[in-house]
Amino acid sequence: MVNEGAGYTPAEVEKKWQEAWDVRGTNRRSSEELRAAENPYYNLMMFPYPSAEGLHVGNIYAFTGADVHGRFRRLTGYDVFEPIGFDAFGIHSENFALKVGVHPMDLIPKNVANFTRQLRRTGGMFDWSHTVDTTDPAYYRWTQWVFLKLFEAGLAEQKEAPVNWCPSCMTVLANEQVVGGRCERCDTPVEQRRIAQWFFKITKYTQRLLDNLDTIDWSETTTKAQRNWIGRSEGAELVFPLVDASAGHGSVDPDTVREPDETAIRVFTTRPDTIFGATFMVLAPEHPAVDRLVSDDRRGAIEAYRAEAQRTDLVSRQKTDKTKTGVFTGGYCRNPATGEAIPVWIADYVLMDYGTGAIMAVPGHDERDFEFATEFDLPIPRVVAGPDDDADTPLTEAYAGDGVLVNSGAFDGLGKVEAIRAVTEWLAERGMGELQVNYRLHDWCISRQRYWGPPIPIIHCDACGAVPVPEEDLPVVLPRVEDFRPDDSGISPLARVAEWYETTCPACGADARRETDVSDTFLDSGWYFLRYPSTDFDDRAIDPEITRNWLPVDCYVGGNEHAVLHLMYSRFLTMVLHDLGHVDFDEPFTRFRAHGLIIRDGAKMSKSKGNVIVPDPIIEQYGADTFRLYLMFLGPFDEGGDYRDEGIQGPFGFLHRLWDTVVAAEDKPADGEVERKLHQTIGQVSEQLPELGYNTSIAAMMEYLNTVRAGGRTAARAEVEPLVVMVAAFCPHIAEELWERLGHDQSIFDAAPWPEFDPEKAREQRLEVAVQVNGKLRGTVSLDVDATAEVAEAAARADANVARHLEGVTVRRVIHVPNRLVNFVVG
RNA sequence: GCGAAAGUGGCGGAACUGGUAGACGCGCGAGACUUAGGAUCUCGUGGCCUCGUGCCGUGGGGGUUCGAGUCCCCCCUUUCGCACCA
The missing domain is CATH 3.10.20.590 (Ubiquitin-like (UB roll))
Incomplete structure (x- = not known):
């Protein structure tokens, strides 16, 4: 026993129990135990990126919230598996390593060691025998295996593509990593380049990714973000035939229109009903039809505009407040509804990677087209009349609302919904259009022209093409390269290491060359939760039996900054592995809860403001239990809270009083009033903990302790023992110590002694x-x-x-x- | 601009399906014990005044109701997503 007879000394208590848990293996589970677990509960939290600065309060907040939930489940009798690991590959680490001049292979292990020390100190219920480090060849061997599975399934392909290029990081960025035209990481304006890239065909799973959202229990904010990102939109693809330049502008001779596949432009629109108002067409500058359309006298202007768009592409396109720019191609196409020849322009407000890269411009009823038409003096007819309009009401701005069609031939008088259907059917009958669903989601570009990642396991052979590395040859180990600096060539640093990339083709034995790109970190983190329970096996990525028993994850806690990328990719990879027969579920996380953000004194924490909370000294002074309790007490877990230094006194004092009260408790019958309050508290806490309702649960326990101590009375043992159990979810160390002092020799977490709520006693x-x-x-x-x-x-x-x-x-x-x-x- | 969430004491935040607003904690005030305390304990703490258990109080303005922080309409503010997606 610690500190016989004296008051609460957190440092001693916490040291004692962390050691005891280690020695006893309280939180470790062997593979046999994982296989045999009868009541499994997989409690997951987003693994951290091990920075040099050490564990951030944000990490501790998230992990504590998840850990409290896991401990609660365990106290109520579940076999809880709660692993943690390190997401240590990627540009973050690499850039930092470059900055401080230390090789990442030296830097990362140090950071991981420091994180491990800090994580242990916070009292999380982690199974340290099942950790994962994405930079460990024993792990990324299986990341490469995942790549091979997708490759074999035809879901990975290499193609030259316009990609986002960050000139500062000197690498390709996923669309998702471009924020407002700038690099998410360093804020540098992003350029466009055409480079051969590896893509995962996530778009084949779009509709499933969308539909499945209805079947999983996730924070609503998160599913909304996913829906929004997938961006399903229903409309029609319409065919606008090109008009031969020699045919003139006014009338169209059908004979001069060539076959549609060669010389028609398809547009996607959500408003086919407004087609009679389409007075011009706009193509993305990169649209392949531009070359066929451009007239000789316009060629110079077009080339100049395209060059400009290419150079500043993503930056300029993100700005919605700038005036519209564009150039007339000199070419025309025919509006399939009116038969009119309409001019074709190019403009950078039309994006090549959405829809067909071309739009029919309806200036009367689309804000952007209106702006463009105003800028270039193009006609703006009205084809939809709102409630207070008629066919001739002048348009001073685009009218995008509901109304009836006007100036639209036979369709005049139809409402929006029926007009969309009628117009599309009419065009479809003539082969000029069809219903179409479009999505914003793009394929996932997974290649990176950088050093610090798992090499993509492909060998390029002149005769055989891209050949997968045989599974038995995995891992393709990332070589230690002292000069790993990226350069502006757009070629991976590994391409400078001939002795590494020179190899022979696994298929024909000829001289061949390894793929020198590495993969995106989101691939590392897209499947790590599948690996945790199987880390004991080096001959398989995912042990089928254990996986069947433990997955999908029962509860996943993490930040909403990963609402889109990480969670979407994890779902996609899980679906693929399901379809390939490697797992028997297709959604990885049954339940996901996003946690809030911790701010300090009402302001965001940042290094520049110097208001970052450093956990170590706080834990040293108050102990991990107090720190955990305070973090959970600050506010609703899903909203975060405002950290104020003095506030920690509340939880600290609570634990002191709890200690004094329990240590002094007598064997005597429980007081009736106190017992009633006890059961009210048990009721409230038992109801709120599954919902992660921590701040109010803690308030209830504080209130109860106040009742127990009211008027300076001495507690009865039966009054405080259940309180110790409830506190254990939040403050595991002090709870273990008090539990022991109450005369138990088994760990409180193995005894599963969660108090039973008796509504009669609470009444x-x-x-x-x-x-x-x-x-x-x-x-x-x-x-x-x-x-x-x-x-x-x-x-x-x-x-x-x-x-x-x-x-x-x-x-x-x-x-x-x-x-x-x-x-x-x-x- | 679009979407979502939220505005409650000096502060963080409570308040179940409309039913005693401000639980719990910080801070502050008074007292006790102390050589001392930034320790501990007790009591108090939304505002106002004519100190009655009176009036006013949940961003602002209307409304529904016996009764509104909670429901409806309009407006303001903040935060977070998305951002020329056709």
């Missing part, structure tokens, strides 16, 4: 009931529970103050809400 006998006169509080009366309206009214009238307010007025009505209030309506 009040008498209640304070409010008495109102005309809705204003005039007194309270004490009544038996479930007192009748008559009894309640009589008692209310007997109250002196109430009687005073009822004098000389007529009571018109009496409202009685049992156990809550009596309201006299007078007048």
Whole structure:
């Protein structure tokens, strides 16, 4: 026992129990135990990126919230598996290594060691025998295996593609990593380049990724973000035939229109009903049809504009406030509804990678097209009349609302919904269009022209093409390269290491060359949760039996900054592995909860402001239990909270009082009133912990302890033992110590002693009931529970103050809400 | 611009399906014990005044209701996503 007879000393208690858990293997599970677990609960939290600065409070907040949930499940009898690992590959680490001049292979292990020390110190229930480090060849061997599985399934392909290029990081960025035209990481304006890239065909799973969202229990904010990102939009793809330049502008001779596949432009629109108002067409500058359309006199201007768009592409396109720019190609196409020849322009507000890269411009009813038409003096006819308009009401701005069609031939008078259907059918009959669903989601570019990642396991052979590295040759080990600096060539640093990339083709034995790109970190983190339970095996990525018992993950806690990328990719990879027969579920996380952000004194924490919370000294001074309790007490877990240094005194004092009270507790019968409060507390905490309702649970426990200690009374053992168990979810060390002092020799977490809620014991006998006169509080009366309206009214009238307010007025009505209030309506 | 969430004491935040607003904690005030305390314990703490258990109070303005922080309409502010997606 620690510190016999004296007060609470967190440092001693915490050291003792962290060592005891280690020695006893309290939180470790062997493969046999994982296989045999009868009541498995996989409690997951997003693994950290091990920075040089050490564990951030944000990490501790998230992990503590997840750990409290895991400990609660364990205290209620589940076999809880709670692993942790390190997401240590990637540009972050690499850039930092470059900055401080230390090789990542030296830097990362140090950071991981430091993180491990800090994580142990916070008292998480981690199974340290099942950790994962994405930079460990024993792990990324299987990351490469995942790549091979996708490759074999035809879901990985290399193609030259316009990609986002960050000139500062000197690498390709995923669309998702470009924020407002700038690099998410270093804020440098992003350029566009054409480089051969590896893509995963996530778009083959788009509709499934969308539909499945209805089947999983996730934070609503997160599923909304996913829906938004997938961006399903229903509309039509319409065919606009090109007009031969020699045919002139006004009328169209059908014979001069060539076959559609060669010389028609397809556009995607959500408003096919407005086609009669399409007075021009706009193509993305990169659109392949531009070359066929451009007239000789326009060629110079077009080339200049395309070059400009290419150079500043993503930056300029993100700015919605700039005036529209564009150039006329000199070519025309035919509006399939009106038969008119309309001019074809190029403009950078049309994006090549959405829809068909071409739009029919309806300036009367699309804000952007209106702006463009105004800028270049193009006609803006009205084809939809709102409730207060007719066919000739002038348009001073684009009208995108509902209305009836006008100036649209046979379709005049139709409403929006029926017009969309009717127009599309009409065009479809003539082969000029069809219904179409479009998505924003793009294929996942997974290659990176950088050093610090797992090499993509492909060998390029002149005769055989891209050949996968045979599974038995995995891992393709990332060589230690002292000069790993990226350069502006767009070629991976590994391409400078001939002795590494020179190899022979696994298929034909000829001289061949390894793929020198490495893969995206989101691939590392896209499947790590599948690996945790199987880390004991080096001959398989995912042990089928253990995986069947433990997955999908029961509860996943993490930040909403990963709402889109990490979670979407994890779902996609899981679906693929399911379809290939490697796992028997297709959604990895049954339940996901996003946690909030911790701010400090009302402001975001940042290094530049110097208001970052450093955990180590706080834990040293107050102990991990107090720190955990305070973090969980700050505010609702899903909203985060405002960290104020003085505030920690509250939880600290609570644990001191808890200690004193429990240590002094006597063997005597529980007090009736106290027992009632106890069961009310058990009821509330048991109900709120599954929902991660931590701050109010802690308040309830504080309130209960105040009741136990009221008037300086000494507690009965039966009054405090259940409290120690409830506190254990938040403050595992002090709870273990007190549990031991209460005479138990088994760990509190193995005993599963969560107190049973007895509603009868929680039930009040008498209640304070409010008495109102005309809705204003005039007194309270004490009544038996479930007192009748008559009894309640009589008692209310007997109250002196109430009687005073009822004098000389007529009571018109009496409202009685049992156990809550009596309201006299007078007048 | 679009979407979502949220505005409650000096502060962080409570308040179940409309029913005693401000639980719990910080801070602050008074007292006790102390050589001392930034320790511990007790009590108090939304505002106002004519200190009555009176009036006003949940971003602002309307409304529904016996009764509104909670429901409806309009407006303001903040935060977070998305951002020329056709």
